[in-house]
Amino acid sequence: MSTVPEITVSVDELIGANKYNVDEGGSHIGFTAEDVDALDEAEFLKLVKVCPAALYKIGPDGRKSFDYAGCLECGTCRICCEDTIVARWNNPAPMMGVQYRFG
Template identity: 60%
Template structure:
């Protein structure tokens, strides 16, 4: 057995992906999302697309979406009103692994 440890820098791997954002979002949230539910999205989104600013303003940017569906699973019955795959030719193109 070897003592060699292999580490993976996830940010570095994600940086090589290509994103072609659609003109229309493929994720639609409730108009006034509940604070606790939005905080779930902040915590679980691997692309960190959901943010709460220092003044409490909620921000969401679909253009870097990894299309993993985590937000749909976490809040699909509450504040995620629509989640579909981006239009053909749009979205993420994985270039690592």
């Protein structure tokens, strides 16, 4: 009887292999408030929990932050909070956004 070798997959390594063409002109994701700290905390916490790229963060001081530069364009934030704090989610401009290297 043969055994199957154990394979360990590192999501961080796979995400790190992607190439990102960041649109410095602005984010393709917009919120109901200009200042992310003004967004509803419970709704923002949903985004912290569901974003596979960990773009939404709450610091030790309680301040919220968001960085669209590493967005995987999966749309999870739109699905989760489109009716609450995510006011706009568009595909990035042509030639911008993520270019997947492994799938």
